Amino acid sequence: MASVSLLSTKGLSRHFGGLKAVDNVDFTIREGEIRALIGPNGAGKTTFVSLLAGRIAPSAGSIEFLGKDITNLPAHKRVRDGIAYTFQITSIYPTLTVFDNVALSAQSALRRHPGSKRSDIAEKAQEALDRVGLADRMGEKAGTMAYGHQRLLEVAMGLALEPKLLILDEPTQGLSDSEIESFCRLVKEIATSATVLLIEHNMPVVMQLADTITVLNHGQILAEGSPGDIRANAAVQAAYLGTG
Template identity: 75%
Template sequence: MTLLSTKGLSRNFGGLKAVHNVDFELQVGEIRAIIGPNGAGKTTFVSLLSGRIAPSKGSVEFLGRDITREPAFKRVRQGIAYTFQITSVYFKLSAYENVALSAQSALTRAKVPFARLHSEQIAERVDFALRRVGLQDRAAARAGELSYGHQRLLEVAMGLALEPKLLILDEPTQGLSDGEIENFCALVREIAETATILLIEHNMPVVMQLADTITVLNAGEILASGTPEAIRANPAVQAAYLGS
């Protein structure tokens, strides 16, 4: 079943074609990786999917519904969560409070009456999300005092608290130690049991072990798409990105 698709999706910045005429399909339950050289249009592409920027032309559908002109907050309510390439947390709030904001948003989306948004309901979701990313012992710490790697994991916890249908992760292993990366890979596999994952990642060992399918962007266009084995062996991908 197709979860998300685009047709002719494009975004221009002046004369620069950051994303050009992209047709793309993402299936329910899939772990899809997007790779490509710097400047290939990866972050612009997922920003179009999440509604953070508007397309110059083309369309985006989510669960068969056209969401091309819907803003990011409405897409979040439909189940699209996006963690940023550069951390986007509330530095003066605690880790717990950051995740609680997402948990409250999810309960609101589920149409739980405001009067019933008891702290116990929110606490349950927050505790669950923090445990999944391994930050339960840092719940009281201010987000700004966490290491960069832990801020990345906090953002993932905020995404999980939204209970998304689609979780978009932009460079999630950046700043993580080898041990944290190993734990992160296990986490992604766990998340994929209940949500679809779209992953932008430069760490190729992570991509190769996690992705069901890899899509390669180059100069704003899809260069290739296929299994990790097919992508590794693709001469065009080797020339543009992977090397020989």
């Protein structure tokens, strides 16, 4: 595993009135790893990744990506720099075809490459759909697909952006057991070319995929370590995993 820091935060905080949703978090994710972010409901996970993606502004602290301070960079510029975030609530274009949804992301990514052609967009969209297993559905209207397939479409849209960091927020929600198995294989394949930050409640998925697990509780990092370390951590058991 690479040891180069891809993204880091220092004292990152987001307060909503008196609620400290994210409270003074120092966090580092290395290039090439699969990092899982877990914690009980209300722990601040989605707020934290929304801060990383630029969807909301921090109350305090800083964010650095590839050695560059991006604390005040808007979300679309973070996407351009290589941060892709798939939302907890599916964010597809339901009236467009599956292919056109992914082509829009591919077009956005290819703007970074002068001289790109329309055929390049189609090729990149096709490749992303192949990777998530939706190539046979490319002509369907996105909104008519089952929820689990819409989640996979969202992952394809993220992949078409050519991310250096792909943030997946509850990606297995709505997937069947067989689809979850396929998804785990997909994440391992994605990790050969991008760093993955996975926010996930399905603990078998987390334990299977993660190199390192960060546990949030009450907006703060409760623990961090390997899956074995986290499974054995008494504080994590009490706060989240249960002691039984």
